[in-house]
Amino acid sequence: MDLFDSMRIFVRVVERGSFSAVARELNIGQPAVSKQVRALEKYLGGPVFARSTRHLALTDQGQRFYGHCQEILGHLESATRSFASGQEQIAGPLRVAAPVSYGRLCIAPLIGIFLQRYPDVRIDLRLSDHNEDLLMENIDLAIRIGVVKSEGLVAVSLGTSPxxxxxxxxxxxxxxxxxxxxxxxxxxxxxxxxxxxxxxxxxxxxxxxxxxxxxxxxxxxxxxxxxxxxxxxxxxxxxxxxxxxxxxxxxxxxxxxxxxxxxALPVSAVFSRERRHSARAMAFIGFLREHLQVFPDGA
Structure with missing residues (x-):
């Protein structure tokens, strides 16, 4: 059983109101639709439809599962479009780490300006004078002052700090x-x-x-x-x-x-290689290069 295919068929059955309508829509036999739903119920460990009724009705568990399926399939479709087009919407959570003083004095005052430009982003600013593990702490990007030596991280120069x-x-x-x-x-x-x-x-x-x-x-x-x-x-x-x-x-x-x-000390934005295609992170880095009071490299 392909879980996502079964979820898609289940959602369409709920939306169309019958197995036969979905079978016609997908140009497959009704038994094939029923088989996918039964396989899904076996995977879940319980029924999604109340079969004792004349009309197609969801069980309570089926109703909750339907809501989750809509959300999951929506995210999957969005992610697939994003990957195919290479254009991710600049929205959603962005976890940023920075040194305490620098974050308070230089980064925090700019957050409001950034969010005016990208109002659908939600920033979690984490301040610490210790270099956090970006992958373990699920940090999208970190601001580092000084030479970046961490293996496996991508560093983008933001300039230097006199x-x-x-x-x-x-x-x-x-x-x-x-x-x-x-x-x-x-x-x-x-x-x-x-x-x-x-x-x-x-x-x-x-x-x-x-x-x-x-x-x-x-x-x-x-x-x-x-x-x-x-x-x-x-x-x-x-x-x-x-x-x-x-x-x-x-x-x-x-x-x-x-x-x-x-x-002068180098100022860098660092992120894991897994986040190098994050539109949110790249937008924030570009914004910092515009607004931070730092000097170009070599100044």
Whole structure:
């Protein structure tokens, strides 16, 4: 028995109201239609039609099963059309993962704009500073900051995120303002441990390069925590501009070593190879490339 064929015949029998009408419609004998329905009932373990009545009537279980069949066959038809045409409707659920601070400050404010363009999409934004397993967590795409090394994932560049060195005015009043990268050795530098080389800060100035080992009495795997520690005057941080943008405007944090260019971090959208044909995911990636405040690769 082909389950989908039996389901299609069952639905047509319900809609046409008789076995014979469906037999004529499909140009097959009525016994063949009855055989398909009996095979379906055997598969289900119970009757779908109440045969003691004069008229064709569904059992309670048959009525529920009919509703499910309509939904399943509708999805199957839509999926078949989508595969054949290569054009999936941009609608339905989209689960997106992003780092906590970046998701809160950079992704969440854009969600409303995206949904105005694609109102039939439903976004589930998951924020975590740990790289989640996309397949296990059923995540459609994730935003990653830094070099993407995960095997089996497709990465699409969204640009790069510039970084600067930040400290609070209180900290700088107590410890002085570093004027060149080498002076960072005398400062309490807060390392972001999710980066591979968090204990070395690299800068360039024209043709000169500086690779500075940093020391400090605290590290963290959370951008939010680092921001709070900088705000309270604990130390200096090399962080993305978007993390401290509002604080700089308010005067609660200031950037230093502005004559030296810190290595920018790549920003990528990653997804499993199984999701590379998802129209929803591709639409969201295209939207982010338009709206994120990042710089082209190599900037």
């Amino acid at each position: 970084r600067r060195v930040y400290a609070s005015p209180t900290y700088l009043q107590r410890h002085g303002v570093p004027l060149e990268p080498g002076e960072l050795a005398a400062h309490n530098c807060i390392g972001f441990t999710l980066l591979e080389h968090y204990d070395r800060w690299r800068f360039t100035q024209k043709a000169d390069e500086f690779d500075i080992p940093i020391t400090g009495n605290v590290t963290s795997n959370s951008s939010e925590a680092i921001r709070e520690m900088v705000l309270c005057g604990l130390g200096i941080s090399l962080s993305p501009q978007w993390l401290f943008e509002a604080d700089v405007e308010q005067g609660s944090v200031q950037s230093v070593l502005d004559n030296y260019l810190a290595a």
